[in-house]
Amino acid sequence: MDFSKPKRPVDRVFLHCSASDSEAHDNIETMRRWHLERGWRDVGYHYFIRKSGELEAGRSLEKVPAAQQGHNTGSIAICLHGLKQEKFTKAQFDTLIALCREIDNSYENQLTFHGHCEVSAKTCPAFDYKAVLGLTEAGDRKNAPASEPQRVEQPILELTAKGAAVAHLQALLSEKLQIDLTIDGHFGQLTKAAVISFQRKKGLVDDGTVGRRTWEELLS
Ligand SMILES: [Zn+2]
Missing domain, CATH: 3.40.80.10 (Peptidoglycan recognition protein-like)
Incomplete structure:
Protein backbone atom coordinates (compact mmCIF):
# COMPACT_ATOMS: atom_id res chain seq x y z
CA MET A 1 0.00 0.00 0.00
CA GLY A 134 -9.12 1.81 18.02
CA LEU A 135 -10.13 5.46 18.07
CA THR A 136 -10.47 7.76 21.05
CA GLU A 137 -13.47 10.10 21.35
CA ALA A 138 -11.40 12.77 19.60
CA GLY A 139 -10.63 10.49 16.68
CA ASP A 140 -7.03 9.67 17.56
CA ARG A 141 -5.67 6.22 16.77
CA LYS A 142 -4.41 5.91 20.34
CA ASN A 143 -5.75 2.42 20.91
CA ALA A 144 -4.85 1.19 17.45
CA PRO A 145 -2.85 -2.00 16.99
CA ALA A 146 0.67 -0.58 17.12
CA SER A 147 2.76 -3.24 15.47
CA GLU A 148 3.50 -3.33 11.79
CA PRO A 149 3.40 -7.09 11.15
CA GLN A 150 5.43 -6.97 7.92
CA ARG A 151 8.48 -5.56 9.67
CA VAL A 152 8.83 -7.98 12.57
CA GLU A 153 11.41 -10.70 12.94
CA GLN A 154 10.84 -14.40 12.38
CA PRO A 155 11.89 -16.03 15.65
CA ILE A 156 11.09 -19.64 16.50
CA LEU A 157 7.53 -19.64 17.79
CA GLU A 158 5.64 -22.22 19.75
CA LEU A 159 2.72 -22.60 22.12
CA THR A 160 2.49 -19.72 24.67
CA ALA A 161 4.66 -17.35 22.59
CA LYS A 162 3.41 -13.76 22.52
CA GLY A 163 3.90 -10.58 20.58
CA ALA A 164 4.07 -9.00 17.16
CA ALA A 165 5.77 -11.98 15.52
CA VAL A 166 2.87 -14.19 16.64
CA ALA A 167 0.39 -11.68 15.22
CA HIS A 168 2.31 -11.74 11.97
CA LEU A 169 2.22 -15.54 12.01
CA GLN A 170 -1.54 -15.53 12.63
CA ALA A 171 -2.13 -13.10 9.77
CA LEU A 172 -0.08 -15.29 7.41
CA LEU A 173 -1.86 -18.47 8.51
CA SER A 174 -5.28 -16.84 8.05
CA GLU A 175 -4.32 -15.82 4.56
CA LYS A 176 -2.61 -19.04 3.49
CA LEU A 177 -5.19 -21.39 4.97
CA GLN A 178 -8.17 -19.13 4.21
CA ILE A 179 -9.34 -19.36 7.81
CA ASP A 180 -10.53 -16.78 10.27
CA LEU A 181 -7.83 -17.02 12.93
CA THR A 182 -7.97 -14.35 15.63
CA ILE A 183 -4.96 -12.09 15.27
CA ASP A 184 -4.22 -11.33 18.90
CA GLY A 185 -0.51 -12.05 19.21
CA HIS A 186 -1.05 -15.01 21.56
CA PHE A 187 0.11 -18.42 20.37
CA GLY A 188 -2.68 -20.62 21.74
CA GLN A 189 -4.12 -24.03 20.81
CA LEU A 190 -5.98 -22.66 17.77
CA THR A 191 -2.82 -21.09 16.41
CA LYS A 192 -0.94 -24.33 17.03
CA ALA A 193 -3.62 -26.34 15.20
CA ALA A 194 -3.39 -23.91 12.28
CA VAL A 195 0.40 -24.24 12.20
CA ILE A 196 0.10 -28.04 12.15
CA SER A 197 -2.40 -28.02 9.32
CA PHE A 198 -0.20 -25.61 7.37
CA GLN A 199 2.87 -27.80 7.97
CA ARG A 200 0.96 -30.90 6.77
CA LYS A 201 -0.22 -29.06 3.69
CA LYS A 202 3.39 -28.17 2.87
CA GLY A 203 4.88 -31.54 3.75
CA LEU A 204 6.87 -30.12 6.67
CA VAL A 205 7.46 -31.75 10.06
CA ASP A 206 4.08 -31.18 11.72
CA ASP A 207 5.28 -30.34 15.22
CA GLY A 208 3.30 -27.10 15.62
CA THR A 209 6.51 -25.15 16.15
CA VAL A 210 7.32 -22.40 13.70
CA GLY A 211 10.97 -22.65 12.77
CA ARG A 212 12.95 -21.48 9.79
CA ARG A 213 11.39 -23.89 7.26
CA THR A 214 7.83 -23.04 8.29
CA TRP A 215 8.55 -19.30 8.14
CA GLU A 216 10.01 -19.75 4.67
CA GLU A 217 6.88 -21.49 3.45
CA LEU A 218 4.64 -18.93 5.13
CA LEU A 219 6.50 -16.05 3.53
CA SER A 220 6.88 -17.60 0.09
ZN1 LIG B 1 -21.13 8.62 4.25
Whole structure:
Protein backbone atom coordinates (compact mmCIF):
# COMPACT_ATOMS: atom_id res chain seq x y z
CA MET A 1 0.00 0.00 0.00
CA ASP A 2 1.62 3.22 -1.03
CA PHE A 3 0.02 6.39 0.21
CA SER A 4 1.58 9.72 -0.60
CA LYS A 5 0.39 12.98 0.86
CA PRO A 6 -1.48 15.34 -1.46
CA LYS A 7 -0.28 18.93 -1.72
CA ARG A 8 -3.53 20.33 -0.31
CA PRO A 9 -3.70 20.49 3.50
CA VAL A 10 -5.42 17.54 5.17
CA ASP A 11 -6.25 17.15 8.84
CA ARG A 12 -9.15 14.70 8.94
CA VAL A 13 -10.09 11.36 7.47
CA PHE A 14 -13.77 10.47 7.08
CA LEU A 15 -15.15 6.95 6.84
CA HIS A 16 -18.22 5.94 4.89
CA CYS A 17 -20.14 2.92 3.76
CA SER A 18 -21.72 2.49 0.35
CA ALA A 19 -25.16 1.66 1.86
CA SER A 20 -25.44 -1.42 -0.34
CA ASP A 21 -24.61 -5.07 0.14
CA SER A 22 -25.17 -5.88 -3.52
CA GLU A 23 -22.29 -7.64 -5.20
CA ALA A 24 -22.97 -5.68 -8.38
CA HIS A 25 -22.18 -2.47 -6.50
CA ASP A 26 -18.95 -3.74 -4.97
CA ASN A 27 -16.60 -1.56 -7.01
CA ILE A 28 -15.49 2.03 -7.39
CA GLU A 29 -16.90 2.21 -10.93
CA THR A 30 -20.46 1.82 -9.67
CA MET A 31 -19.87 4.56 -7.07
CA ARG A 32 -18.42 6.74 -9.82
CA ARG A 33 -21.47 6.15 -12.04
CA TRP A 34 -23.85 7.00 -9.18
CA HIS A 35 -21.98 10.18 -8.43
CA LEU A 36 -21.71 11.24 -12.08
CA GLU A 37 -25.47 10.72 -12.33
CA ARG A 38 -25.83 13.24 -9.53
CA GLY A 39 -23.99 15.72 -11.71
CA TRP A 40 -20.67 15.51 -9.86
CA ARG A 41 -17.39 15.65 -11.74
CA ASP A 42 -16.09 12.37 -10.36
CA VAL A 43 -16.70 9.81 -7.63
CA GLY A 44 -16.84 11.62 -4.27
CA TYR A 45 -14.52 9.24 -2.35
CA HIS A 46 -10.76 8.88 -2.55
CA TYR A 47 -10.75 5.19 -1.67
CA PHE A 48 -13.15 2.29 -1.93
CA ILE A 49 -12.65 -0.99 -0.05
CA ARG A 50 -14.37 -4.03 -1.52
CA LYS A 51 -15.71 -6.95 0.53
CA SER A 52 -12.65 -8.90 -0.59
CA GLY A 53 -10.44 -6.30 1.06
CA GLU A 54 -9.23 -4.99 -2.27
CA LEU A 55 -8.48 -1.29 -2.19
CA GLU A 56 -9.59 0.79 -5.16
CA ALA A 57 -8.57 4.36 -5.87
CA GLY A 58 -11.31 6.90 -6.54
CA ARG A 59 -11.03 10.66 -6.85
CA SER A 60 -7.49 12.03 -6.93
CA LEU A 61 -6.17 12.80 -3.46
CA GLU A 62 -5.21 16.23 -4.77
CA LYS A 63 -8.93 17.01 -5.07
CA VAL A 64 -11.24 17.83 -2.19
CA PRO A 65 -13.76 14.98 -1.81
CA ALA A 66 -17.52 15.27 -2.22
CA ALA A 67 -18.50 13.10 0.69
CA GLN A 68 -19.35 15.04 3.85
CA GLN A 69 -21.48 18.05 2.99
CA GLY A 70 -19.96 21.16 4.55
CA HIS A 71 -16.94 19.20 5.82
CA ASN A 72 -15.06 18.25 2.69
CA THR A 73 -12.17 20.73 2.86
CA GLY A 74 -9.09 19.28 4.50
CA SER A 75 -10.36 15.74 4.40
CA ILE A 76 -9.72 12.34 2.87
CA ALA A 77 -12.80 10.17 2.26
CA ILE A 78 -12.74 6.37 2.47
CA CYS A 79 -15.76 4.22 1.64
CA LEU A 80 -16.28 0.56 2.54
CA HIS A 81 -18.76 -1.41 0.51
CA GLY A 82 -21.62 -2.49 2.75
CA LEU A 83 -24.86 -1.71 4.46
CA LYS A 84 -25.60 -4.21 7.22
CA GLN A 85 -23.14 -4.12 10.10
CA GLU A 86 -22.69 -7.91 10.12
CA LYS A 87 -21.88 -8.04 6.42
CA PHE A 88 -18.66 -6.05 6.48
CA THR A 89 -15.68 -8.38 6.27
CA LYS A 90 -12.49 -8.83 8.24
CA ALA A 91 -10.57 -8.40 4.99
CA GLN A 92 -12.14 -4.95 4.60
CA PHE A 93 -11.25 -3.97 8.14
CA ASP A 94 -7.67 -5.22 7.71
CA THR A 95 -7.29 -3.06 4.62
CA LEU A 96 -8.90 -0.10 6.37
CA ILE A 97 -6.58 -0.45 9.38
CA ALA A 98 -3.50 -0.70 7.16
CA LEU A 99 -4.55 2.28 5.06
CA CYS A 100 -5.36 4.46 8.06
CA ARG A 101 -2.08 3.51 9.72
CA GLU A 102 -0.21 4.51 6.60
CA ILE A 103 -2.06 7.82 6.29
CA ASP A 104 -1.59 8.59 9.97
CA ASN A 105 2.13 7.79 9.77
CA SER A 106 2.52 10.07 6.75
CA TYR A 107 1.07 12.91 8.79
CA GLU A 108 3.05 12.01 11.89
CA ASN A 109 -0.15 11.26 13.78
CA GLN A 110 -1.35 14.83 13.33
CA LEU A 111 -4.70 13.96 11.82
CA THR A 112 -7.88 12.48 13.21
CA PHE A 113 -10.34 9.84 11.98
CA HIS A 114 -14.09 10.27 11.95
CA GLY A 115 -17.32 8.72 10.78
CA HIS A 116 -19.57 10.58 8.38
CA CYS A 117 -22.23 10.32 11.11
CA GLU A 118 -20.22 12.77 13.25
CA VAL A 119 -21.02 15.59 10.84
CA SER A 120 -24.39 14.44 9.49
CA ALA A 121 -27.58 12.74 10.58
CA LYS A 122 -26.74 9.71 8.43
CA THR A 123 -26.00 6.27 9.88
CA CYS A 124 -22.72 6.19 8.03
CA PRO A 125 -20.59 4.20 8.25
CA ALA A 126 -22.83 1.36 9.47
CA PHE A 127 -20.04 -0.46 11.34
CA ASP A 128 -18.34 0.35 14.64
CA TYR A 129 -15.45 2.24 13.09
CA LYS A 130 -14.18 3.49 16.47
CA ALA A 131 -13.70 -0.07 17.64
CA VAL A 132 -12.21 -1.23 14.34
CA LEU A 133 -9.62 1.55 14.26
CA GLY A 134 -9.12 1.81 18.02
CA LEU A 135 -10.13 5.46 18.07
CA THR A 136 -10.47 7.76 21.05
CA GLU A 137 -13.47 10.10 21.35
CA ALA A 138 -11.40 12.77 19.60
CA GLY A 139 -10.63 10.49 16.68
CA ASP A 140 -7.03 9.67 17.56
CA ARG A 141 -5.67 6.22 16.77
CA LYS A 142 -4.41 5.91 20.34
CA ASN A 143 -5.75 2.42 20.91
CA ALA A 144 -4.85 1.19 17.45
CA PRO A 145 -2.85 -2.00 16.99
CA ALA A 146 0.67 -0.58 17.12
CA SER A 147 2.76 -3.24 15.47
CA GLU A 148 3.50 -3.33 11.79
CA PRO A 149 3.40 -7.09 11.15
CA GLN A 150 5.43 -6.97 7.92
CA ARG A 151 8.48 -5.56 9.67
CA VAL A 152 8.83 -7.98 12.57
CA GLU A 153 11.41 -10.70 12.94
CA GLN A 154 10.84 -14.40 12.38
CA PRO A 155 11.89 -16.03 15.65
CA ILE A 156 11.09 -19.64 16.50
CA LEU A 157 7.53 -19.64 17.79
CA GLU A 158 5.64 -22.22 19.75
CA LEU A 159 2.72 -22.60 22.12
CA THR A 160 2.49 -19.72 24.67
CA ALA A 161 4.66 -17.35 22.59
CA LYS A 162 3.41 -13.76 22.52
CA GLY A 163 3.90 -10.58 20.58
CA ALA A 164 4.07 -9.00 17.16
CA ALA A 165 5.77 -11.98 15.52
CA VAL A 166 2.87 -14.19 16.64
CA ALA A 167 0.39 -11.68 15.22
CA HIS A 168 2.31 -11.74 11.97
CA LEU A 169 2.22 -15.54 12.01
CA GLN A 170 -1.54 -15.53 12.63
CA ALA A 171 -2.13 -13.10 9.77
CA LEU A 172 -0.08 -15.29 7.41
CA LEU A 173 -1.86 -18.47 8.51
CA SER A 174 -5.28 -16.84 8.05
CA GLU A 175 -4.32 -15.82 4.56
CA LYS A 176 -2.61 -19.04 3.49
CA LEU A 177 -5.19 -21.39 4.97
CA GLN A 178 -8.17 -19.13 4.21
CA ILE A 179 -9.34 -19.36 7.81
CA ASP A 180 -10.53 -16.78 10.27
CA LEU A 181 -7.83 -17.02 12.93
CA THR A 182 -7.97 -14.35 15.63
CA ILE A 183 -4.96 -12.09 15.27
CA ASP A 184 -4.22 -11.33 18.90
CA GLY A 185 -0.51 -12.05 19.21
CA HIS A 186 -1.05 -15.01 21.56
CA PHE A 187 0.11 -18.42 20.37
CA GLY A 188 -2.68 -20.62 21.74
CA GLN A 189 -4.12 -24.03 20.81
CA LEU A 190 -5.98 -22.66 17.77
CA THR A 191 -2.82 -21.09 16.41
CA LYS A 192 -0.94 -24.33 17.03
CA ALA A 193 -3.62 -26.34 15.20
CA ALA A 194 -3.39 -23.91 12.28
CA VAL A 195 0.40 -24.24 12.20
CA ILE A 196 0.10 -28.04 12.15
CA SER A 197 -2.40 -28.02 9.32
CA PHE A 198 -0.20 -25.61 7.37
CA GLN A 199 2.87 -27.80 7.97
CA ARG A 200 0.96 -30.90 6.77
CA LYS A 201 -0.22 -29.06 3.69
CA LYS A 202 3.39 -28.17 2.87
CA GLY A 203 4.88 -31.54 3.75
CA LEU A 204 6.87 -30.12 6.67
CA VAL A 205 7.46 -31.75 10.06
CA ASP A 206 4.08 -31.18 11.72
CA ASP A 207 5.28 -30.34 15.22
CA GLY A 208 3.30 -27.10 15.62
CA THR A 209 6.51 -25.15 16.15
CA VAL A 210 7.32 -22.40 13.70
CA GLY A 211 10.97 -22.65 12.77
CA ARG A 212 12.95 -21.48 9.79
CA ARG A 213 11.39 -23.89 7.26
CA THR A 214 7.83 -23.04 8.29
CA TRP A 215 8.55 -19.30 8.14
CA GLU A 216 10.01 -19.75 4.67
CA GLU A 217 6.88 -21.49 3.45
CA LEU A 218 4.64 -18.93 5.13
CA LEU A 219 6.50 -16.05 3.53
CA SER A 220 6.88 -17.60 0.09
ZN1 LIG B 1 -21.13 8.62 4.25
